[in-house]
Amino acid sequence: MLFRLSILTIAVGLLWNGTCHGFGDWRQFRGNWSSAVELNAKLPTEWVDGDEPKNIPWKVALPGRGLGSPIVVSERVFVTCSSGFHQDRLHVLCFDAAKGKKLWERQFWATGRTMTHPKTCGAASSPCSDGQRIFALFSSNDIVCLDLDGNLQWFRGISHDFPNCSNSLGMASSPIVIGDTLIAQTENDADSFASGLDVYTGETRWKRTRPKRANWTSPSPLTDGSGEVLALLQASAGIEAVRPQTGEVVWTYKSGAATIPSLVVNSGVAYVPSNGLTALRPEEGKSEPKQLWNASKLGPATPSPLVLGSKVYVVGGAGVLACASLAEGQTNWQLRLEGPFTASPVAAGDRLYFVNEVGVCQVVQLGGEKGEVVGKSELKLGKTEPADIIQATPAISDHALFIRSDAFLWKIAEMK
Numbered sequence: 001m002l003f004r005l006s007i008l009t010i011a012v013g014l015l016w017n018g019t020c021h022g023f024g025d026w027r028q029f030r031g032n033w034s035s036a037v038e039l040n041a042k043l044p045t046e047w048v049d050g051d052e053p054k055n056i057p058w059k060v061a062l063p064g065r066g067l068g069s070p071i072v073v074s075e076r077v078f079v080t081c082s083s084g085f086h087q088d089r090l091h092v093l094c095f096d097a098a099k100g101k102k103l104w105e106r107q108f109w110a111t112g113r114t115m116t117h118p119k120t121c122g123a124a125s126s127p128c129s130d131g132q133r134i135f136a137l138f139s140s141n142d143i144v145c146l147d148l149d150g151n152l153q154w155f156r157g158i159s160h161d162f163p164n165c166s167n168s169l170g171m172a173s174s175p176i177v178i179g180d181t182l183i184a185q186t187e188n189d190a191d192s193f194a195s196g197l198d199v200y201t202g203e204t205r206w207k208r209t210r211p212k213r214a215n216w217t218s219p220s221p222l223t224d225g226s227g228e229v230l231a232l233l234q235a236s237a238g239i240e241a242v243r244p245q246t247g248e249v250v251w252t253y254k255s256g257a258a259t260i261p262s263l264v265v266n267s268g269v270a271y272v273p274s275n276g277l278t279a280l281r282p283e284e285g286k287s288e289p290k291q292l293w294n295a296s297k298l299g300p301a302t303p304s305p306l307v308l309g310s311k312v313y314v315v316g317g318a319g320v321l322a323c324a325s326l327a328e329g330q331t332n333w334q335l336r337l338e339g340p341f342t343a344s345p346v347a348a349g350d351r352l353y354f355v356n357e358v359g360v361c362q363v364v365q366l367g368g369e370k371g372e373v374v375g376k377s378e379l380k381l382g383k384t385e386p387a388d389i390i391q392a393t394p395a396i397s398d399h400a401l402f403i404r405s406d407a408f409l410w411k412i413a414e415m416k
Contacts, residue, residue, distance in 0.1 A: 024398040026072040028128035029174035030344060031396070034220040035264065036306050038396040041348035044414050045363045045375030053380075057400075057411045058100030064091055065406040066123035067172065067342070068136075072097060072397035073129045074148060077411075079404055080136045082122030088114045090122060092136050092144060097397065100411060104150035112140035112159025116170030119391075121406075124172035126218075126393070128182075130199055135182050139171040143184070145202060154202035164191035167214045174218040176231070178244035181205060183231045187215035194219070194233050196247055206247030211237040217262040222270060224250075224282050232270060234263050239272060241282065241289075251287050253280055261300040261344075266307040266326070273300050277314060279329060295329035298322060303344040306352070308366070313352060315341055321354075321364065323371060333370040337362050342391035348401070355403055357389045381405055 030036040047055040064083030071078050075098065081091040088110040094103045114122050116139055127136040133153060136144045141158035158165060167188040175184040182197040187210045196205045210233070217234040222241065224230060230241045230250055239253040257263070258273035265271070269292065270280045277298035280289040298305075301317040307326065314322045319339030324331045338360055345354045352364040352371070363375035381388040388407045395402040400413035 024072065024075070025129075025131070026395040026397045027131070028071060028176050029069050029126035029218050030262075030264075030304065030346070030393060033265070034176065034218070034262070035266070036304070036344060036393070037308055037347040039349060041396050042399050042414070043348045043351070043353070043396070043401050044412065045351070046377045047412050048377045055412055055415050057413055057415060059408055059410045060095060060100050060102065062093070062404065062407055062409055063105070064089065064123065065121040066404060067120055067391040068123050068174065069126040069393045070395045070402045070404050070409060071127055071129060072395055072402065073131060073134070075398070076103065076148065077395075077402055077409070078127055078129070078134050079409055080123040080125075080127055080138070082110075082114075082138065086114050087116065087122040088140070090136075090138050090140070090142060090144070092127070092134065092146060092150075094148075094150060095409065097400070097411070106144070106146060106150050106152070108142065108144060108155065110138065110140035111142055111157035113166040114140050115168060120170045120172060122170075124170055126174040128175050128177055130177045130180070133199060135175055135177065135199070137173075137175050137184055141165055141171060141186055143175075143182075143197070143202065145199070156197070156202045158186060162191050162193075165193070166190070169214060172216040176219050176221060178221055178229055178231055181244040183219050183244060185210065185215065185217070185219055185233060185235075187211065187213070187235055189214055194242075194247075196244060205245065208233075208240070208242065208247050208249075211235045213259065215259045217257075217259060220263055220265055220270075222265045222282070223268060225268065225284050232263060232265070234272065235259065238274070239263070239270070239280070251282055251289055253289055258300070260302050261304045264305050264307050264312075269326075271305055271307060271312055273305065275299075277305065277312070277324075277329065279326070293329040295324060295331070298324055298329060298331065301341070303341050306345050306347060308347045308352070313345065315345065315354070321352075321371065335364065335371050335373070337364075337373070338376075344393040346394050346396055346401075348396055353394060353401065355390055355394055357391060359390050359405065361403075379403065379405070379410060382407065
């Protein structure tokens, strides 16, 4: 089902080359290039002083639950929620990044299945943006497209066309935009597929059948040696690298991959949660990538791996952070953190930020022989219904960290 408003759209050449991103934008899950890194950001290491908060410019209440990350576009913070007994009321909200004032809120009824595991909810996917529009995919397989002022551009109810596209635990893959194509993985045990949608109309440009198994990983962009940007689709069977405009498969990796933590790309190499962690480099003209190395003991738990400098960082099931070399995958050091973690880590400069489910954020300073925890702060989650936990990966913009729980959205930044 596709609902589209009749609007005149002027194409402005939205190329995925990084040059059109506004200053400070963080446009999708783990940032513009799915790297979770903002090298120029300067963030505080603590935001509590005893029981008193500090370095928290604002905190706002949210109308419903959500695991989706906040995103930041043009000095505005966008976040999604779901509410109601059946989690069938879908929310998209916009806040002023400087002051936390709510600029607008739009609500929609879910058209697809809203049943999920109690730990998750209808707003498990992170929204994304091309700089002019906001795209919000919900667990009900409803996709909403709004402009930055909250005006509805189109609404797509995927379950109307594909009623078996669902799973009993809930959907959670976050879409991305490459050029003028929105790429979404709606993969499950029944009618499983990935698709490329026209950002202007919501119409399907291509649809690919995918492995029939529940999958919560998100697509990631990779620029190959020719400069072409491909979308990497990760699932239990492995990786498919497809052209965003057509869905044509360029290469495949068939040795399997994780279905929760997503791969990360750096300098044309994909670091895939596969048989531990596997480094893959595409080779021009070949249908399979070259495996650079495999480290069986580097398998991530729920958080996705992160690459910074010449190292890759992985959080295992016991909350142990492992730092390994990008060159050969050899572990350099390990550091036990206070978990449990659902959110993926983010990096600002030479520091890593880890937010666990109960609101404790640990800041790990890099640069020495071993990472060191240099700050630990606890966000007061309150006593809300349902239980208020943090499962969303933070966003970084304009020297600020944006964190959301089920009930609140915080801005963390140095206060002078």
